[in-house]
Amino acid sequence: MDQGVSRLKVSSAIKYGFSIVGLITLVSGVVAYQKSSRFVEEAFSVQGKVVDYQTSVGEGVTHYKAVVEFVGDDGEKHRLLSTIASNPPAYDEGEMVEVLHPRGHPQDAKINGFLEVWGVATAMFGLGVPFFAVGVIMFLASGYQLRRNKNLKTSGALVSAQFQSVRCNYSLSFNGRNPFVIVCHWLNPETQKLHVFESENIWFNPERLIAGKAIDVYIRHGHPEKYYVDISFLPQVAA
Structure with a gap:
């Protein structure tokens, strides 16, 4: 922020x-x-x-x-x-x-x-x-x-998703501010189905830090709707 x-x-x-x-x-x-x-x-x-x-x-x-x-x-x-x-x-x-x-x-x-x-x-x-x-x-x-x-990081499958955008989460507000969510896509090579993943809330705009990058996503085997977008690479405080 x-x-x-x-x-x-x-x-x-x-x-x-x-x-x-x-x-x-x-x-x-x-x-x-x-x-x-x-x-x-x-x-x-x-x-x-x-x-x-x-x-x-x-x-x-x-x-x-x-x-x-x-x-x-x-x-x-x-x-x-x-x-x-x-x-x-x-x-x-x-x-x-x-x-x-x-x-x-x-x-x-x-x-x-x-x-x-x-x-x-x-x-x-x-x-x-x-x-x-x-x-x-x-x-x-x-x-x-x-x-x-x-658990997902320990036992789930790691896939590489492509960054698509950063959107503002208007459903949540703190001190007049709204958090941001990273949106990324992954094409399942086995089913050819495109999956959309969203990160947890981030209280600064991370777009300039991830534009064009691949993002690690951990999914449950056989259930890609159960996932975790790994944003641990982002700083805890906005630069």
């Missing part, structure tokens, strides 16, 4: 990035869950009444947050604003709802609803699980690919 980032560093950054973001988000979800659990266990419960709505308009849609009036454990009237905006309103005006607040702190009250109490933890888990799962899957896939490539 122009910045001198190696193929391995980019691949590792993507895998570690997903895994670390996912793990941090999951830990945040656990912390939020524990905090909500303590809140529910220790909270003072009272009945409140929906007396009004706070409205906001986004993309032409009006969203409503309930304004709830209740009497706290201090004997005084208080109001709270729902943390969840919705359309239509989640509560009817005049509806009675359960209100929870820490003892002695009615200003920190919440409506006892799932999203009101558990929304942050739910959101953290909802984001963390797929991010962490993608990271783990990428690590497993990378390990599988390394083992497969090693």
Whole structure:
């Protein structure tokens, strides 16, 4: 790459990035869950009444947050604003709802609803699980690919393919950049069938380093669709 980032560093950054973001988000979800659990266990419960709505308009849609009036454990009237905006309103005006607040702190009250109490933890888990799962899957896939490539180099058949082109892989992006893939052809002398091989992702354009060259490709005996394009001759960092 122009910045001198190696193929391995980019691949590792993507895998570690997903895994670390996912793990941090999951830990945040656990912390939020524990905090909500303590809140529910220790909270003072009272009945409140929906007396009004706070409205906001986004993309032409009006969203409503309930304004709830209740009497706290201090004997005084208080109001709270729902943390969840919705359309239509989640509560009817005049509806009675359960209100929870820490003892002695009615200003920190919440409506006892799932999203009101558990929304942050739910959101953290909802984001963390797929991010962490993608990271783990990428690590497993990378390990599988390394083992497969090693097996092909050890027990596969070596053929010499002719370089054809370098294409940009627009299905993958990192820091606004797309990797490149080497495309090469091999004519099977036994079947006279032309096979097209593509390399793994390369995070710099290698065309000037391989134009007109033959490229080693390892194929499984009898199954040329199972192959490994050997690009170990390329530098790990673009020159």
